[in-house]
Amino acid sequence: VTTARHDTASPEETQGLAVDLAAALRGGETIALHGDLGAGKTQFVRGLVRGLGGDERSVSSPTYVLLNVYATPRFSVFHLDAYRVSGPDDFDAIGFTELLDQGGVVVVEWAGRVLDLLPPARIDVTITHAGEGRRVVDVRRTS
Numbered sequence: 001v002t003t004a005r006h007d008t009a010s011p012e013e014t015q016g017l018a019v020d021l022a023a024a025l026r027g028g029e030t031i032a033l034h035g036d037l038g039a040g041k042t043q044f045v046r047g048l049v050r051g052l053g054g055d056e057r058s059v060s061s062p063t064y065v066l067l068n069v070y071a072t073p074r075f076s077v078f079h080l081d082a083y084r085v086s087g088p089d090d091f092d093a094i095g096f097t098e099l100l101d102q103g104g105v106v107v108v109e110w111a112g113r114v115l116d117l118l119p120p121a122r123i124d125v126t127i128t129h130a131g132e133g134r135r136v137v138d139v140r141r142t143s
């Protein structure tokens with residue numbers, strides 16, 4: 001397990017952490033995003049997609065559709081949002097377990113709501129409000 005804690009003072013800085021993380025990805029990873037409404041989970045995904053060479057403008061919270069897929073020159077990013085799911089069945093319905101085997105990166109907002117479905121080897125990113133424009137971003141990697 002490796003952990004790192006970062007303080008950011010803007011959305012761009014939070015995205016920058018994700019750009020750095022993207023450089024270390026090989027495909028097949030699961031990234032669990034934790035944090036309150038407006039913490040910056042979607043901002044983080046934006047940085048991730050940019051870091052992989054994709055178009056960050058296509059990134060938005062898949063709150064109602066559950067899943068957005070972004071193509072990048074490296075591999076696909078499967079962006080999920082568990083905020084509105086009533087339970088694991090909703091994720092089963094969109095073929096969540098199959099997504100884990102596609103060689104892309106699976107990134108889940110509100111991951112705590114579907115934690116039982118996520119592989120134990122994953123990257124957990126927890127974003128906490130720390131004042132106006134500020135966030136603490138904890139990255140914990142198990143493998």
Ligand SMILES: Nc1ncnc2c1ncn2[C@@H]1O[C@H](COP(=O)(O)OP(=O)(O)OP(=O)(O)O)[C@@H](O)[C@H]1O
Pocket residue numbers: 008009010011012013014035036037038039040041042043044061083109132133134135
């Ligand atoms: N340091 C920071 N890092 C990230 N976002 C920040 C920061 N400071 C301010 N913000 C603002 O906080 C908001 C974060 O929104 P974002 O959609 O990423 O949150 P979220 O965690 O995905 O919320 P939701 O659970 O509603 O999907 C944006 O408006 C962003 O501009």
Ligand SMILES: [Mg+2]
Pocket residue numbers: 041042061109
């Ligand atoms: Mg979001």
